[in-house]
Amino acid sequence: xxxxxxVQPHQTEAVAAVVDAFAGQPHVAGPANAPLRIGADRLLxxxxxxxxxxxxxxxxxxxxxxGCPVNLDVEMETGTGKTYAYIKxxxxxxxxxxxxxxxxxxxxxxxREGVERAFRQTAEHFMAAYGRKARxxxxxxxxxxxxxxFASGPGINVMIIxxxxxxxxxxxxxxTERDDFQxxxxxxxxxxxxxxxxxDEPQRMEGGRTLGALxxxxxxxxxxxxxxxxxxxxxxxxxxxxxxHARGLVKRIAVHGVTAAESSAELLRRVxxxxxxxxxxxxxxxxxxxxxxxLSLFFIDAVVRYRDYARxxxxxxxxxxxxxxxxxxxGSGNAADVHRGYFSVDRRTGRLADPxxxxxxxxxxxxxxxxxxxxxxxxxxxxxxxxxALREGxxxxxxxVICMLKRGDSTISRRQEVGRGLRxxxxxxxxRLTDPVxxxxxxxxxxxxxxxxxxxxxxxxxxxxxxxxxxxxxRPAPDRTAHRLITLDSHxxxxxxxAALDARLPAAPPRYTISTAAGSVTxxxxxxxTAHDLLGDLAATTGLTRRTLAAILTAIxxxxxxxxxxxxxxxxxxxxxxxxxxxxxxxxxxx
Numbered sequence: 122x123x124x125x126x127x128v129q130p131h132q133t134e135a136v137a138a139v140v141d142a143f144a145g146q147p148h149v150a151g152p153a154n155a156p157l158r159i160g161a162d163r164l165l166x167x168x169x170x171x172x173x174x175x176x177x178x179x180x181x182x183x184x185x186x187x188g189c190p191v192n193l194d195v196e197m198e199t200g201t202g203k204t205y206a207y208i209k210x211x212x213x214x215x216x217x218x219x220x221x222x223x224x225x226x227x228x229x230x231x232x233r234e235g236v237e238r239a240f241r242q243t244a245e246h247f248m249a250a251y252g253r254k255a256r257x258x259x260x261x262x263x264x265x266x267x268x269x270x271f272a273s274g275p276g277i278n279v280m281i282i283x284x285x286x287x288x289x290x291x292x293x294x295x296x297t298e299r300d301d302f303q304x305x306x307x308x309x310x311x312x313x314x315x316x317x318x319x320x321d322e323p324q325r326m327e328g329g330r331t332l333g334a335l336x337x338x339x340x341x342x343x344x345x346x347x348x349x350x351x352x353x354x355x356x357x358x359x360x361x362x363x364x365x366h367a368r369g370l371v372k373r374i375a376v377h378g379v380t381a382a383e384s385s386a387e388l389l390r391r392v393x394x395x396x397x398x399x400x401x402x403x404x405x406x407x408x409x410x411x412x413x414x415x416l417s418l419f420f421i422d423a424v425v426r427y428r429d430y431a432r433x434x435x436x437x438x439x440x441x442x443x444x445x446x447x448x449x450x451x452g453s454g455n456a457a458d459v460h461r462g463y464f465s466v467d468r469r470t471g472r473l474a475d476p477x478x479x480x481x482x483x484x485x486x487x488x489x490x491x492x493x494x495x496x497x498x499x500x501x502x503x504x505x506x507x508x509x510a511l512r513e514g515x516x517x518x519x520x521x522v523i524c525m526l527k528r529g530d531s532t533i534s535r536r537q538e539v540g541r542g543l544r545x546x547x548x549x550x551x552x553r554l555t556d557p558v559x560x561x562x563x564x565x566x567x568x569x570x571x572x573x574x575x576x577x578x579x580x581x582x583x584x585x586x587x588x589x590x591x592x593x594x595x596r597p598a599p600d601r602t603a604h605r606l607i608t609l610d611s612h613x614x615x616x617x618x619x620a621a622l623d624a625r626l627p628a629a630p631p632r633y634t635i636s637t638a639a640g641s642v643t644x645x646x647x648x649x650x651t652a653h654d655l656l657g658d659l660a661a662t663t664g665l666t667r668r669t670l671a672a673i674l675t676a677i678x679x680x681x682x683x684x685x686x687x688x689x690x691x692x693x694x695x696x697x698x699x700x701x702x703x704x705x706x707x708x709x710x711x712x
Contacts, residue, residue: 123242123493123551124242124493124518124547124551125550125551125552125553126205126242126243126246127553128250129202131201131202131360131368131370132201132202132205132206132209133209134175134358134360135195135197135203135206135210135358135360136206136209136210136213138171138175138195138357138358139193139195139210139214139344139357139358140210140213140214140217141167141170141171142164142167142168142171142193142357143157143159143164143167143214143217143218143342144159144167145159145163145167146158146159146217146218147218148217148218148219149218149219150219150221150275151219152272152273152275152314153222153272153313153314153315154220154221154222154314154315154316154317154341155218155219155220155315155341156315156341157191157341157342161183161190164183164191165180165182165183168180168183168193168355168357171357171358172356172357175357175358175359177356177357177358177359178356180355183355184354184355186332186343186354187318187332187333187335187336187340187343188335188336188339188340189318189335189336189340189341189342189343191341191342191343192342192343192345192354192355193342193343193344193345193354193355193357194345194347194350194353194354194355194356194357195207195344195345195346195347195356195357195358196347196348196350196356196358196359196360196361197346197347197348197358197360198348198360198361198362198364198365198370198371198543199348199371199516199536199540199543200365200370200371200372200516200540200543200544200545201360201365201370201371203321203346203347203348204235204236204239204321205239205243206346207225207319207321207344207346208239208240208243208247208255209247210319210344211223211255211277211279211317211319212247212250212251212253212255212277214317215276215277216251220317220341221275221276221277221278222271222272222278222314222315222316222317223277223278223279223280223316223317223318223319224279224280224281224282224311224316224317224318224319224338224340225279225280225281225282225319225321226282226283226284226318226319226320226321226326226335227281227282227283227284227321227322228283228284228321228322228325228326229283229285229325230283232321232322233259233281233283236281236321237257237259237281238492240255240257240279240281253276253277254277255276255277255278255279256270256271256274256276256277256278256279257278257279257280257281258271258279258280258281259280259281259282260280260281260282260283260286262286262291262294262295262307265299265301265302265307267280268280268302268307268310268311269310271311271314272310272311272313272314278314280311280316284325284326284331284334287308287334287337288328288330288331288334292334294307295307295308296308296337308337308338311338312337312338312339313339315339315340315341316338316340316341317340317341317342317343317344318335318338318340318342318343318344319343319344319346320335320343320344320345320346321346321347322346322347323345323346323347323350323351324347324349324350324351324352327351327352348361348362348536348540349536361581361582361583362581362583362584362585363581363583363584363585364583365585366585366586369555369557369560370545371543371544371545371560371585372521372542372543372544372545372546372560372561372562373557373560373561373562373585373586373588374539374561374562374564374585374586374587374588375561375562375563375564375587375588376563376564376566376570376573376574376587376588376637377396377400377563377564377565377566377570377635377636377637378566378567378568378569378570378571378572378573378635378636378637379392379393379396379565379566379567379634379635379636380567380568380569380634380636387438387442389567390438390439390442390526390567391442391446393524393525393526393565393567394419394439394442394443394446394524394526395446395449395450396524396565396635397417397419397522397524397565398417398443398446398447398450398504399450400417400521400522400563400565401415401417401503401504401521401522402450402451403667403671404521404522404561404563406667406668407559407668408521408546408559411548411554411559412498412548412549412550413519413546413547413548413549413554413559414495414496414497414498414500414503414519414549415503415519415521415522416495416496416503416504416505416517416519416520416521416522417503417504417505417520417521417522417523417524418505418507418517418520418522418523418524418541418542419439419443419504419505419506419507419523419524419526420507420508420523420524420525420526420527420538421439421506421507421508421526421527422508422526422527424437424462424464424508425437426438426439426526427439427440427462427464427506428440428462428464428472430472439506439526440460440462440506443456443460443504444456444457444460447459447460447504450654450655451654452654452657455501458501458502459501459502459503459504460502460503460504460505460506461502461504461505461506462505462506462507463505463506463507463508464507464508492517495517495519496517496518496519496547498549505520516540516541516542516543516544517541517542517544518544518545518546518547518553519546519547520541520542520544520562521542521546521561521562521563522542522562522563522564522565523538523539523541523542523562523563523564523565524564524565525538525564525565525566525567526567527567534580535573535576535577535580536577536580536581538564539562539564539577542562543562545560546559546560561588569636569641570636570637571636573587574587611669613707614665614669614703614704614707615669615672615673615676617703617706617707618673618699618700618703618704619673619676619677621699621700621702621703622673622677622678622681622696622699622700623677623678623681625695625699626677626681626684626692626695626696626699627681627684628678628680628681628683628684642679655674655685655689655693656670656671656674658693658697659693659696659697659700662693662697662701663697663700663701663704664701664704665700665704670700673700
């Protein structure tokens with residue numbers, strides 16, 4: 122699948138905010154970026170004008186950083202396309218002012234690979250808009266000849282570089298005279314081009330050593346792009362979480378909080394996986410008319426919980442539980458084909474392994490290489506297990522369910538975890554779906570709904586709205602099922618069925634709790650798999666849609682619903698009998 126790009130107002134606004142800050146700078150093209158010709162007073166006036174126009178705090182003075190007097194902050198919420206925005210900014214700065222040398226600095230492997238992919242995928246899109254392509258490459262110390270082309274080439278030249286290349290163990294290479302580079306230091310060649318630095322996730326580059334190393338590039342200007350700026354400098358654009366959700370630019374969030382005071386940790390994880398599978402299947406049914414491939418992401422804390430090489434079949438506890446719960450929900454025997462683990466690979470053994478660091482290149486190569494293939498309906502994998510250490514750079518537009526199976530990892534914030542699934546979904550043609558009702562991310566978390574939402578509110582200055590996953594959506598997706606010969610008063614039917622089921626079906630002892638904004642729901646826990654598809658079996662016997670049945674079953678008494686886990690066959694038989702009787706009572710002839 123090839124993703125399609127379109128001009129979007131919120132990205133155009135971010136581009137204009139940066140470009141307008143340099144208004145009055147003459148257009149000068151050359152092998153190096155022309156220095157700023159407008160004075161500090163004019164530059165400050167420009168920045169203030171941009172800030173005032175966007176309702177932002179007005180800078181009293183321009184705050185310098187990394188040896189550069191011009192530092193502009195752009196805040197864009199995760200999933201709104203900040204990479205696209207700064208690539209377009211590069212084209213606009215070249216077109217307006219002649220600047221053609223840019224260095225994109227990233228904090229790790231995942232973002233680096235994502236940025237390189239974005240330049241590659243948007244090349245034709247920007248060619249159509251600007252009549253040129255940007256020459257881009259990733260810095261590697263063994264390929265120094267690329268620096269010559271960068272420094273001397275005409276047009277737009279972009280270098281992507283990890284900050285570790287000039288601050289970590291490899292930093293000596295870029296700062297040392299090299300015999301294979303005509304006795305020059307690579308950093309001097311780069312500094313001679315006076316590049317505009319673009320910092321992707323600058324909050325991870327605020328250390329003294331990093332800021333000192335950035336100064337060695339002698340940047341013409343520094344542009345900082347993040348959803349979570351740690352140090353505020355000169356903010357010229359803000360699209361925060363609240364605005365992004367209000368404008369329908371990212372998925373809405375619905376939360377299932379799962380807690381179990383009496384059950385073991387294994388049973389709690391089983392319930393989480395069960396809820397994730399259920400939510401996934403509901404999303405698939407809801408989005409099937411739109412040809413959307415639904416993906417679910419499980420964050421785990423150790424590879425052994427997914428792939429256990431000490432066992433004969435190599436399956437860890439989570440893989441085993443998943444296959445059992447998938448069989449329970451679908452009755453399908455292909456459970457092993459629909460899930461896959463995305464981890465580092467030990468080069469000596471060829472086995473999956475925990476990443477040695479959040480920037481483990483093997484793990485990210487696999488994940489990022491497969492992003493577009495995972496969107497294809499021909500690819501059976503729909504459930505992805507990955508390490509909780511994979512933060513920025515790991516996302517896919519069609520992740521609709523995130524299940525957090527970690528054991529209290531405080532190093533990864535809720536915002537980072539949720540961000541992996543916020544991007545708007547795409548259909549089979551690569552076009553983004555803009556209907557907010559279709560774009561909803563369900564989060565299965567091992568804490569109460571109240572605690573999870575409180576945590577989000579602590580992390581977001583202006584948090585997005587979070588929906589109770591058990592409440593109906595504000596507008597239902599179009600029902601494209603076959604035409605019906607009868608019309609049902611859905612509200613009356615659901616109400617009647619809920620009352621009848623609560624009155625006539627026996628209750629089973631509760632064992633675990635689903636916590637949402639509407640309150641807590643307690644259900645029974647069973648460890649064994651079942652081949653029954655609850656909604657599918659009831660739909661076949663009652664003639665109602667899965668959506669109507671889901672509304673009925675989520676509204677009945679938790680103790681009654683727990684009967685399904687206690688004795689699925691008896692529950693299905695009794696429930697079908699009650700629902701069919703109530704349907705016959707409520708039905709009225711079509712007008």
